[in-house]
Amino acid sequence: MSPILVALDYPDSAAALALADRLDPSQCRLKVGKELFTCAGPAVLEALHKRGFEVFLDLKFHDIPNTASKAVKAAAELGVWMVNVHASGGRRMMEACRGVLEQRTGPNPLLIAVTVLTSMERSDLAEIGLDLDPLDQVRRLAQLTHDSGLDGVVCSAQEVSLLREQLGSAFSLVTPGIRPLDSDKGDQRRIVTPPQAMAMGSSYLVIGRPITQAPDPARALQAIIDSLA
Numbered sequence: 660m661s662p663i664l665v666a667l668d669y670p671d672s673a674a675a676l677a678l679a680d681r682l683d684p685s686q687c688r689l690k691v692g693k694e695l696f697t698c699a700g701p702a703v704l705e706a707l708h709k710r711g712f713e714v715f716l717d718l719k720f721h722d723i724p725n726t727a728s729k730a731v732k733a734a735a736e737l738g739v740w741m742v743n744v745h746a747s748g749g750r751r752m753m754e755a756c757r758g759v760l761e762q763r764t765g766p767n768p769l770l771i772a773v774t775v776l777t778s779m780e781r782s783d784l785a786e787i788g789l790d791l792d793p794l795d796q797v798r799r800l801a802q803l804t805h806d807s808g809l810d811g812v813v814c815s816a817q818e819v820s821l822l823r824e825q826l827g828s829a830f831s832l833v834t835p836g837i838r839p840l841d842s843d844k845g846d847q848r849r850i851v852t853p854p855q856a857m858a859m860g861s862s863y864l865v866i867g868r869p870i871t872q873a874p875d876p877a878r879a880l881q882a883i884i885d886s887l888a
């Protein structure tokens with residue numbers, strides 16, 4: 660199994676399943692985010708599970724502890740492999756989310772927290788009142804996530820080597836903002852190529868448009884996997 664999580668950012672389940680049918684569940688996992696889940700709901704997860712894929716449900720819960728933790732529990736009951744929250748929801752929110760999973764019997768998803776979105780750079784942080792380098796905020800939120808007992812964080816691969824030193828090898832580092840050299844940056848800002856991201860210590864690479872918008876997505880995925888060898 661490769662470390663690649665393909666982001667199924669599609670407006671309906673037909674388009675998402677058409678792509679899934681061109682991919683091999685032994686080669687990648689799939690990510691279902693806000694757009695697809697809002698239009699297609701839990702049925703699309705069931706359809707992907709039936710095809711043998713493990714799914715990262717990326718809804719980035721960010722709410723009061725009671726609400727966020729109940730949403731995490733509902734996600735766990737859908738049988739997903741990974742689920743996420745925003746670390747900026749704070750320690751009590753993250754501990755409550757971990758707590759509901761500990762109370763369940765049966766398999767639990769990996770629970771990870773988004774630090775600073777990979778679409779943000781220093782000037783974006785300044786506008787929301789955080790006058791600091793994204794790296795410093797990522798390190799702070801990753802430490803808080805770790806201390807709250809979660810399994811890992813979402814960050815840019817640009818931050819991965821320092822986080823590995825800070826938090827050790829067992830902590831999952833999930834990195835979007837991945838761009839092969841020949842692909843468009845789009846709205847992403849803190850980007851890294853797939854081989855660099857792996858070399859720096861990413862656990863998983865989240866890749867959307869460089870695969871889904873390619874003329875032949877299965878080939879684009881294979882080329883990225885080959886580039887990691």
Ligand SMILES: O=C(O)c1cc(=O)[nH]c(=O)n1[C@@H]1O[C@H](COP(=O)(O)O)[C@@H](O)[C@H]1O
Pocket residue numbers: 666668692717719743773775776777778813814835836837845847865866867868869
């Ligand atoms: O949590 C995420 O997956 C995520 C966090 C983040 O900081 N940046 C980020 O791009 N993502 C997601 O990763 C995917 C990246 O897609 P592409 O930019 O098309 O490769 C999208 O589905 C985003 O929602």
